[in-house]
Amino acid sequence: MDEMTRRAFYARNDRIVAAIIQRAQKQCPGSLALIGVFGSFLTGAVHEKSDLDLLIVVNDERGSKALSQCFIMDGIGFDLYCTPWNALEADAKYTHPHLLKLMNSKILYCGDESYQQRLQALRDEARQRMAGALSWSVYHAAQNYLSSALKALGALTLLEDPASCRYQSVFLIHALEDALCMLNQTYYQLGTKKRSEELASFPRLPADFMNVHRRAVEADTLSEIKESSTRLARIVNAYFEDIKAGLARPAPTAGDLRGSYEEMFSNWRNKMRRAAKENDLYLSLTSAAAFQACLLEFSELFDLPSFDMMSRFESKDLIKSAEAFDAVLDAYRGEYRKAGLTVQQYTGIDDFEQQYNP
Structure with missing residues (x-):
């Protein structure tokens, strides 16, 4: 000009x-x-x-x-x-x-x-x-973009139309770029034309990211789009897991955990037992998965052990699954005690009335 x-x-x-x-x-x-x-x-x-x-x-x-x-x-x-x-x-x-x-x-x-x-x-x-060390709040904000990318990947794998598949791939690529930008605790300062240059400057990137990113952008056929998008999402997801493992989490306080044991007991313990008694696989499976999701949420937020319910789930023996639930819940109760909490328990309505309104 x-x-x-x-x-x-x-x-x-x-x-x-x-x-x-x-x-x-x-x-x-x-x-x-x-x-x-x-x-x-x-x-x-x-x-x-x-x-x-x-x-x-x-x-x-x-x-x-x-x-x-x-x-x-x-x-x-x-x-x-x-x-x-x-x-x-x-x-x-x-x-x-x-x-x-x-x-x-x-x-x-x-x-x-x-x-x-x-x-x-x-x-x-x-x-x-x-500024400063990567915080959990920033990590979770970055993870939201990763989740959007994985959602696009799910849609992409089901598609057989190249145009629709390409659209989902572009959405996936942008979401992964945003996830990594957040993970690097920065913001975009160059235009879209220089996005690759800006991405390459980030210190936190999965190995070979730029090459895989380029192949995803250049993918032309349906199979190429699916394969390159899947690989790009896979390496970023694995990188996020590595970063998460190194993040320091705060020790839970009594206020953080108060009521959680009783809530887990209320929501799923009797369902697991009833499912075992009635041989209701669906009820047992969904209850175990919901329990696992709750445990994962606490383990991500606080310095707690990893509680694994799903690896102990027995689809062909729901009684063992109910017993496994009790064992995992009891392990969580141990962390409850470490936080200085005791389980709120009453022997009957009279006891409840006396203690609730002394």
């Missing part, structure tokens, strides 16, 4: 920003808080069809209705979407890696100095959440 064209583009952008400010003053005074620019016009990576990426922060719904607009000018699409403060506050919690608008916008207009300070506080909050 020659210098004259570049200057014309920047002058056009200035006029767009000025028009937004003028419209706000006329139609929704007091609603417009900030206008910032990010993307190619901030980094200088401008080309003939670059659109203008603006952060338009509004204080109320009036501003969103009055200022939001999508249009095409000189063959370039523009989308002037407004961002309320609560959206930026959600971004600052760092539950997704798309924070460029929040973190990198250069402020062009500020309705009041307090708005700039408020934005800076949100940026500081996001940086703090991304």
Whole structure:
């Protein structure tokens, strides 16, 4: 792009920003808080069809209705979407890696100095959440993207139409990219065109990830799409398991575990026994799996042993399965005691009334 064209583009952008400010003053005074620019016009990576990426922060719904607009000018699409403060506050919690608008916008207009300070506080909050050792909250946010990718993989394996399969594959690839970006405690700072370059710079990546990623992108036939997508998801999933194994989990307190033993007892113990008595495989299997899910949740959150119910499940001997349930529940009760808890137990209604309302 020659210098004259570049200057014309920047002058056009200035006029767009000025028009937004003028419209706000006329139609929704007091609603417009900030206008910032990010993307190619901030980094200088401008080309003939670059659109203008603006952060338009509004204080109320009036501003969103009055200022939001999508249009095409000189063959370039523009989308002037407004961002309320609560959206930026959600971004600052760092539950997704798309924070460029929040973190990198250069402020062009500020309705009041307090708005700039408020934005800076949100940026500081996001940086703090991304700093330091990998936390469980960030890991779980990253894991949510991995779960979305695995869901796409499930759909992909059932499809026989190449176009639909390719669509699911692209969704899977993007979800895995987002999962790894979160796992690296950062956010995307380059455009989509440079996504591979940005991914390659992450310190936390599965072995051979970039090669497998490239093959998934280049896959053409139905079998190639399925095979490459499956391999990409498999190596990222295994990498997440390795990272999880090294994460320090807090020791559970009495408050963390209180009531959990009694709830597990209430939800599934008698179901397992009834299933054994009536030879109801479905009831026994689903109860054991629900019990296992509950145990896994506690084991992921806190420094607890790994309780394995499903490896002890006997589909052809439901009595043994019920006995295994009791053994695993008793092992969990041991952790209950370590946390300083005793099982809340009454001998009858009279005992309950006396102890519940002494």
